[in-house]
Amino acid sequence: METRGQRSDAYHKLREAIVSGQYHPNERLVEASIAQRMGAGRTAVRAALVRLDQEGLVEIEPNRGARVRLISDREALEIEEVRAALEGMLARRAATRVTAEDLSALRQVITKMRERVEAGDSIGYSELNATFHQRIWTAADHPTASHLLGSLKSQGIRFQYQTALRPGRAQRSLREHEAIFGALKAHDEDSAETAMREHLAEVLDTLRWAIESQHRAARWLPG
Amino acid sequence: METRGQRSDAYHKLREAIVSGQYHPNERLVEASIAQRMGAGRTAVRAALVRLDQEGLVEIEPNRGARVRLISDREALEIEEVRAALEGMLARRAATRVTAEDLSALRQVITKMRERVEAGDSIGYSELNATFHQRIWTAADHPTASHLLGSLKSQGIRFQYQTALRPGRAQRSLREHEAIFGALKAHDEDSAETAMREHLAEVLDTLRWAIESQHRAARWLPG
DNA sequence: ATCGTCAATAATGTCGACAATCCGATCGGT
DNA sequence: ACCGATCGGATTGTCGACATTATTGACGAT
Known part of the structure; x- marks a missing residue:
C-alpha cells in the first residue's frame, strides 16, 4: 500500500531545506513551486509556511508571500x-x-x-x-x-x-x-x-x- | 467599502479567547463552529489553529482535530x-x-x-x-x-x-x-x-x- | 529622458465540494 | 448480558477553481 511516503512532512522537509541552507535568507518561497518540488499539495505547503513563520524561520507578508527570514x-x-x-x-x-x-x-x-x-x-x-x-x-x-x-x-x-x-x-x-x-x-x-x-x-x-x-x-x- | 472588519485576525481572536479562558483545557476546537462563531472561513480558522499549535496553546492530533492544550x-x-x-x-x-x-x-x-x-x-x-x-x-x-x-x-x-x-x-x-x-x-x-x-x-x-x-x-x- | 498610467502576469487568499477518517451507536451472535 | 462487527453521522484533510492583490513592463504625455 502507498509506496510513496507522502505524509504531512511538508513541514519537516521544508524546514530541513531552509536550515541546511538550500534556500537563502530573503529568498522567496513560492507555494506552487515548493509544492511541486516536494510532491505535496499547495495546502500542505501553506500550512508548513504558517508554522515556519510562527517559528521564526520564515516571514509571511500578507498578499506578498513568504520568504526565508533574514536574521539580523x-x-x-x-x-x-x-x-x-x-x-x-x-x-x-x-x-x-x-x-x-x-x-x-x-x-x-x-x-x-x-x-x-x-x-x-x-x-x-x-x-x-x-x-x-x-x-x-x-x-x-x-x-x-x-x-x-x-x-x-x-x-x-x-x-x-x-x-x-x-x-x-x-x-x-x-x-x-x-x-x-x-x-x-x-x-x-x-x-x-x-x-x-x-x-x-x-x-x-x-x-x-x-x-x-x-x-x-x-x-x-x-x- | 466592506463595513465588516473581516481580517485575518481569526488567529488573534481565537488566541484571546483561549488565553482569557473562554475555552477550557482539553476542550475540542471544531473548525466549523469556530469559523461560524467568529465569522471567518474554515480556511482562516485552520491556519490559526496551526499557528496556535506551533505556539503551544493548542494541540492538533492528525485526523482528530484540535483541542486546547493542557499544561501539566x-x-x-x-x-x-x-x-x-x-x-x-x-x-x-x-x-x-x-x-x-x-x-x-x-x-x-x-x-x-x-x-x-x-x-x-x-x-x-x-x-x-x-x-x-x-x-x-x-x-x-x-x-x-x-x-x-x-x-x-x-x-x-x-x-x-x-x-x-x-x-x-x-x-x-x-x-x-x-x-x-x-x-x-x-x-x-x-x-x-x-x-x-x-x-x-x-x-x-x-x-x-x-x-x-x-x-x-x-x-x-x-x- | 522622466514620470505616471495602464495592462499583463504571477502569486496569494478564500471558498465550496468531496474524500478519508474517526467515534459512537446499533445490531446480532454467543 | 456481553462482546465484536458494522453502519451512520460528524469532522478533518485535500484538491481545484476563482477572486484579489501585488509586480512587472510597455506605452504615451509632458
Whole structure:
C-alpha cells in the first residue's frame, strides 16, 4: 500500500531545506513551486509556511508571500544571549542529574574535540560542540527549555561557524568545555552554571568580534 | 467599502479567547463552529489553529482535530524556570538601560502594589505584578527574549493566580519587587539580576507549594 | 529622458465540494 | 448480558477553481 511516503512532512522537509541552507535568507518561497518540488499539495505547503513563520524561520507578508527570514546581526546576538541564560540553567540542573552514561558520553566527545583541535579541523570541532551541548540538554531533562533552544539554534544557523574563525578560539573553547565537564562530574550546581555561563559569554564575545570584523571587511570591498 | 472588519485576525481572536479562558483545557476546537462563531472561513480558522499549535496553546492530533492544550504541573514549573532564567538576564540588561521614565513608571507601580497589598486585593496585585515585569522587559530592549516570555506567559496563564493564595506571600513579594527596583535605580547589573532571580525562585517555590496543596486537596475530595 | 498610467502576469487568499477518517451507536451472535 | 462487527453521522484533510492583490513592463504625455 502507498509506496510513496507522502505524509504531512511538508513541514519537516521544508524546514530541513531552509536550515541546511538550500534556500537563502530573503529568498522567496513560492507555494506552487515548493509544492511541486516536494510532491505535496499547495495546502500542505501553506500550512508548513504558517508554522515556519510562527517559528521564526520564515516571514509571511500578507498578499506578498513568504520568504526565508533574514536574521539580523543584532538578533543573532540576542539569540546567543537567550541561549546563554537557558543553557546556564540547564547546566545547573544537569549537575544533579547526569548519569554515568552521560558523563562517559561527554568525556568521549571532549576527547574527539581535542583531536579536532590538534588537527586544526574547525568545522569538525563545531559539530562536536553541538553534540556536547545537546547531551547536556538531555541530561538536564527539561523539555520546555530544550525545545526552545532547538528552535533558536536553527534560527542562528547562519552564524554557526562564524565563531570558529577567530584564531586561538578552539583551544580556549576546549578548556571551557573541560571546565563544564569537571563541574558536572563533581555534581556541583553552582560551578556548572558559572562554567557554562562563562563559556557562552566567551562565545558571545567571539560572535561580536566576528560580526564586527565582517563589517570591517565589507567596508574594504564595497559592493 | 466592506463595513465588516473581516481580517485575518481569526488567529488573534481565537488566541484571546483561549488565553482569557473562554475555552477550557482539553476542550475540542471544531473548525466549523469556530469559523461560524467568529465569522471567518474554515480556511482562516485552520491556519490559526496551526499557528496556535506551533505556539503551544493548542494541540492538533492528525485526523482528530484540535483541542486546547493542557499544561501539566510539571510543564508549568518548567515554564517558570525558563522565565526565571530569561528575566534574570533581562533585569541585568535593564540595569544599564533604564530611563528616568522607566524608573518613575516602576515606582508608580510599586506604590499601587503596596495599596493592593494593604487592601488584601490579591488579584489586583497579580495584575500589577504583570505590568511591573513587563515594564522591565521593555526597558531591557530585548525583543527576542520578550517575545519568548510573552508566549510562555500565555501558556502558563492557568496558574497565574495560584501563587497569590499562599498566606503572607504578597508582602514578601512586594519586598522583592522593591529590591529589584532599588537595583535598577542604582544601575547595578549584578544586584538586579540576583534580585530578580531570587524573586523568581520564591515564585517558583510558591508555585510548587500551590500545586502540592492542590494535590493534597484532591486526595481528600476524590471525584 | 522622466514620470505616471495602464495592462499583463504571477502569486496569494478564500471558498465550496468531496474524500478519508474517526467515534459512537446499533445490531446480532454467543 | 456481553462482546465484536458494522453502519451512520460528524469532522478533518485535500484538491481545484476563482477572486484579489501585488509586480512587472510597455506605452504615451509632458
